[in-house]
Amino acid sequence: MNQISVSGKNWILKKFNNDDIDFYKNNFFLDEITSKLLSIRNIEKTTISNFLNPSIKNSLPDPNLLKDMDKATERTVKAIIKNEKIAIFGDYDVDGATSTALLGNYLKSINHIYEIYIPDRKLEGYGPNISGFQKLIESNSKLIFTVDCGTLSFKPIEFAQTKNVDVIVLDHHQSEISLPKAYSVVNPNRYDDKSNLNYLCAAGVSFMFLVSLNKKLRELNWFKNKKVKEPNLIDFLDLVSLGTVCDVVPLIGLNRTMVKQGLKVLKNKKNLGLKTLFEMCKINTNPTSYHLGFVIGPRINAGGRVGKCSHGANLLLNLNSKESFKLATELNEYNNERKDLEKKFLNAALDVINYQSNDPIIIILGKNWHEGVIGIVASRIKDRFNKPTIIISTNKNIGKASARSITGFDIGSVIIAALQKKLITKGGGHKMAAGFSIEMSKIDKFKEFIFKKFLNLNKKMNSTAIYLDSEISPSALNIDFFEKINILSPFGAGNPEPRFLLRDLKVLNSKIVGEKHVKSVLLGKDGSSIQTISFNSNSNEIGQFLLNNNKDLFSIVGKLSLNEWNGRRNVEFIIDDISVTKNQQNKMVPSSIG
Numbered sequence: 001m002n003q004i005s006v007s008g009k010n011w012i013l014k015k016f017n018n019d020d021i022d023f024y025k026n027n028f029f030l031d032e033i034t035s036k037l038l039s040i041r042n043i044e045k046t047t048i049s050n051f052l053n054p055s056i057k058n059s060l061p062d063p064n065l066l067k068d069m070d071k072a073t074e075r076t077v078k079a080i081i082k083n084e085k086i087a088i089f090g091d092y093d094v095d096g097a098t099s100t101a102l103l104g105n106y107l108k109s110i111n112h113i114y115e116i117y118i119p120d121r122k123l124e125g126y127g128p129n130i131s132g133f134q135k136l137i138e139s140n141s142k143l144i145f146t147v148d149c150g151t152l153s154f155k156p157i158e159f160a161q162t163k164n165v166d167v168i169v170l171d172h173h174q175s176e177i178s179l180p181k182a183y184s185v186v187n188p189n190r191y192d193d194k195s196n197l198n199y200l201c202a203a204g205v206s207f208m209f210l211v212s213l214n215k216k217l218r219e220l221n222w223f224k225n226k227k228v229k230e231p232n233l234i235d236f237l238d239l240v241s242l243g244t245v246c247d248v249v250p251l252i253g254l255n256r257t258m259v260k261q262g263l264k265v266l267k268n269k270k271n272l273g274l275k276t277l278f279e280m281c282k283i284n285t286n287p288t289s290y291h292l293g294f295v296i297g298p299r300i301n302a303g304g305r306v307g308k309c310s311h312g313a314n315l316l317l318n319l320n321s322k323e324s325f326k327l328a329t330e331l332n333e334y335n336n337e338r339k340d341l342e343k344k345f346l347n348a349a350l351d352v353i354n355y356q357s358n359d360p361i362i363i364i365l366g367k368n369w370h371e372g373v374i375g376i377v378a379s380r381i382k383d384r385f386n387k388p389t390i391i392i393s394t395n396k397n398i399g400k401a402s403a404r405s406i407t408g409f410d411i412g413s414v415i416i417a418a419l420q421k422k423l424i425t426k427g428g429g430h431k432m433a434a435g436f437s438i439e440m441s442k443i444d445k446f447k448e449f450i451f452k453k454f455l456n457l458n459k460k461m462n463s464t465a466i467y468l469d470s471e472i473s474p475s476a477l478n479i480d481f482f483e484k485i486n487i488l489s490p491f492g493a494g495n496p497e498p499r500f501l502l503r504d505l506k507v508l509n510s511k512i513v514g515e516k517h518v519k520s521v522l523l524g525k526d527g528s529s530i531q532t533i534s535f536n537s538n539s540n541e542i543g544q545f546l547l548n549n550n551k552d553l554f555s556i557v558g559k560l561s562l563n564e565w566n567g568r569r570n571v572e573f574i575i576d577d578i579s580v581t582k583n584q585q586n587k588m589v590p591s592s593i594g
Helices: 018-028 032-040 045-052 069-081 094-109 130-138 154-162 202-219 222-226 233-246 253-267 272-280 289-306 311-317 321-353 374-385 411-420 440-455 479-486 541-548
Strands: 010-014 085-090 114-117 141-147 166-170 184-186 362-367 389-395 398-404 426-429 433-439 465-468 500-513 517-524 529-534 553-565 568-581 591-593
Touching (some): 018 045, 069 202, 094 114, 094 141, 114 130, 114 311, 130 154, 154 166, 166 202, 184 202, 202 253, 233 272, 272 321, 311 321, 321 362, 321 374, 362 374, 374 389, 389 440, 398 411, 411 433, 433 440, 479 553, 500 529, 500 541, 541 568
Parallel strands (some): 010 465, 010 591, 085 114, 085 141, 166 184
Antiparallel strands (some): 398 433, 500 517, 500 553, 517 529
8 A cells, every 4th residue: 555755646666577687687797776777667688788888870870761851961062062151040948059059060160151040039939930031031041940940830931932042940849741841841750750760859850960961071072172171070969968958858769879978078078158157057077967957958048038049059159268158157147037037937826726626737827927937837837746737928818838748748749739720829849848829718728628638648647656766775875876877877858867765764954955955864774874955845845844854754765866076976865755654554665567
């Protein structure tokens, strides 16, 4: 029988196969815990070597598997040979900024003229627009790339076509059956793509394009004839890893390889903008996916949320130390402003939720809420309640919305379906995130539509579960154990950090740090003390338990974190949940799943 935790979650131990564990131990000389975690992840035995030691050489497929890649490559080669100016129209989020920087840095390295354009979120909205294209065409651009956008941009692309300017779309968002009349649409999520690379983000698609383009130029002896040094595309993987982690696409297959290799490139700090941000954020350790997703990414994103939308891309393209420092400083300030706005609207949203019924999807309307932060507020609420969340900022008769979803509910496809039914005026996205515009008169019909979509899912979705990989003792929290686990990194969507259970602990001391986090020292029955932290918990059940408890035995679940400071390394436990153990009979016994 399950015991409910202080946050109302069920703790469920994942199943593993003992035969798999023996196979991994005997054939790959792995320890028990690493073998167990591999078994839980159902990694195919034939791919274990590449999973543990992924390389671009062994993982990179033929770029031409992607529909229209050959056309995109040929047209770009023509532009390079004819010395045509190339424009890059990018989205204002991290994936858009990194994709823009990937193409820009490549063109810069081969001395080709280019221009970037990042739309203003508030004035222009998401994706290509006619006025933006008009400006690029007036500046003599002959070829326009749209990166992390463009798949649903029918009118702007048709406008460019009337001006005899070709458009190449490099995107990953869900498509309709009909596609815009672009020269080529390279998108693994277009309806007729057979590449099986639909997990790529736009930065991944852009990298694949550069692989194809670089190969074609090499075959034509262009580098040799022009006396241009051929770019080393491995050096661009720092940007690919940043875009991949921040867009929360699955860290499987090629994504996993690119992030693993990209983190190695990041150590060398070749990109001046990233180097400046790392130094500003005082990241002195080896970079991890955590640093990308929770430290660097939010700052790159901040310009698109509350500041100047082009700042993120410009920082990643900049080669001047003084300018890079200025851009990074302003992005840091924007990020602080974003945090304040996020706190304000999160509190307002939570107040609204308290008065709502137990709907399967949380939908919140807020009058003139800041469009730059409603997405991240939706993400926070989704994480807290484990439900798909949509926040709609209303202004007179129109609402602009950001949606975040949970595993198993493809919000991007649902929004496309709503668009086809004319329930919304504009929209798009991918499995975990989407955005749209809606007439206020259609809100009720939209709610009915999306609730029905969610409830009709055949797949059972346990919204109150925390899935655990293994039980460990407090004494296991050491550097050796951490390094065994870390062989499975990088962690993220599709390859989650292992969650562990520790039983029978007591609080030695707890305190609030950073205004909203709770840092604690806990004591195990074996006499081991462990350092823990619970993020954003000072006002919730977990934080209050730690701050006010000094007698009850309890169990915790969470993840490991490595702290490195002044040459010292120690393992910290990040608490995700707590369950009180009042006596032996009531002790929590996790259930198992297949």
